[in-house]
Amino acid sequence: MTELQILPVHGVPEIRPGDDLAEILAARVELRDGDVLAVTSKIVSKAEGRARPGPRQDAVAEETVRVVARRGDLRIVENRQGLVMAAAGVDSSNVAAGEVLLLPERPDDSARGLRARLRELTGASVAVLLTDTFGRPWRVGQTDIAIGAAGLDPLTDHRGRQDAHGNLLEVTLNAVADEIAGATELVKGKADQVPAAVVRGLAHLVTAEDGPGAAALVRSPENDLFRYGSRDVLFARRTVRSFTDEPVDPDAIRRAVSAAVTAPAPHHTTPWRFVVVESDGTQKRLLDAMAEAWAQDLRGDGFTEEQIGKRLRRGEVLRQATTLVVPCLVADGAHPYPDARRSEAERSMFLVAMGAGVQNLLVALAVEGLGSAWVSSTLFCPDVVRQALDLPDNWSPMGAVAVGHPAVAPTERPPRDPDDFMVRR
Structure with missing residues (x-):
């Protein structure tokens, strides 16, 4: 059985546009080959200058590709990154007054860039996940998911294998990147000022190549049984x-x-x-x-x-x-x-x-x-x-x-x- 450690990265300062995020993180945690570094998308967005002035609802409208459901001021939408989430992922917490924060424009590219820079600084071959808080349509509460990934296959395919009783597994496709992202939220937390965590013990999942990214987790429209929301x-x-x-x-x-x-x-x-x-x-x-x-x-x-x-x-x-x-x-x-x-x-x-x-x-x-x-x-x-x-x-x-x-x-x-x-x- 795999034994995991999840280590919070403490002491990360307020991130500003243009900051070398990899350098800041590498200075605060020892990275080893096979580690998985999960970073909240918020600090990536800040480093990439994704803060915008103006009302949140205006930013949500600009980032929306398709409105899936609406009730009062709440909107569940498909955003420019292809994600279906509340308010298009636009965040108004932990930012300056009068500003909102957009998601990284290309989360998988951001994860790949961060991974490459960490390798340059530390010599360690690690996987990088960009995480964001996500609600589920049939479950109360939120959890973290991976919206960007590099160095790790976001899906583990068990189809064709047999279970302990000899039954053929036909549909089991684990969203391992989301599972890791959710686990790291246990030591991060929005209010604790811990925007990153290292998962140790999953070296067998870390790949030499960057891989397909978290985009592979987004279900295609033709395979989406719940494509149409109440507004659609x-x-x-x-x-x-x-x-x-x-x-x-x-x-x-x-x-x-x-x-x-x-x-x-x-x-x-x-x-x-x-x-x-x-x-x-x-x-x-x-x-x-x-x-x-x-x-x-x-x-x-x-x-x-x-x-x-x-x-x-x-x-x-x-x-x-x-x-x-x-x-x-x-x-x-x-x-x-x-x-x-x-x-x-x-x-x-x-x-x-x-x-x-x-x-x-x-x-x-x-x-x-x-x-x-x-x-x-x-x-x-x-x-x-x-x-x-x-x-x-x-x-x-x-x-x-x-x-x-x-x-x-x-x-x-x-x-x-x-x-x-x-x-x-």
Whole structure:
């Protein structure tokens, strides 16, 4: 069993821009080959001149790439370093009044530079970690993590090994850099003026090369099951018109429908029905019948065959999709009224509820990592759709949703000013 020592580095003075941090630390601790030196990112930032004047919220906004969640003044954001953390890592403690401190601009490069300078000064081959305090979404309290690393592989891969019972380890990937960073916080502490610590006993983890850095600990967007925070989720929906051949998980559709039916509806009714078209034969029969009905309508309107062909191609997105979902309105709970005005209002209430259900469906599909496109064509030939799908007469098709895995990354949505869509009275 490995025996560890964690040694606090005492006597570190106030760090100022341009200070030789390696020289200051090397003068206060004896470094040996195989040691791991954990340094709080704050003193690295100070040495690199990352202090800024002005309000903290302004600095947070400037350092934010993506807002993941927001509640009151609290923001969880992705910052320029690719880290998802509170307030973009901007710190207002232990700095001059009126100033804030940003994280090192390139934490891995800072760790590599510090390691090289320590080797030059001491001759010791050590690993260097830059640490910062970090909250966890499902745990109360904070711990330290590694935001920069050099001379140590930040991950230890146990996949493919066997445990003591002979079971194959399939997902065990230890974030060893974060484990070391958290351990050093036990002897550092924000209020104790101990900004660095040496971990001794992990020489087997220290490498000759600088390694991939702590950037290897940041999960890629495509592998992030929790990519969308509470603020992101609505903006994640895009209209996708190109799909791969990868099949859609039926359970993902079920979960999306489960979200869809949480929409509000009048009179405590449940007016949503979602016809999931998974069979290639059924999909072809439905789309062929719809195309023919549309072509007949267009001929009746005087369009040429060439014009008709162009318009029919607009519906090709439905043929590309792995799965189709046809939302249907079933207004069984609508109240009857003797006059047209109130009957129309009643119908409108149910249509609004149907739209809310479809929107919930589209957003939930995006959260599942699926692309979708709502196409209105079934609204123009409801009888054809009912016949092709063998639906009851009181089911009103409300368009069709093409569902699949996007073939290309979605484009950025142009920003829209909400004031352009608001009227105040």
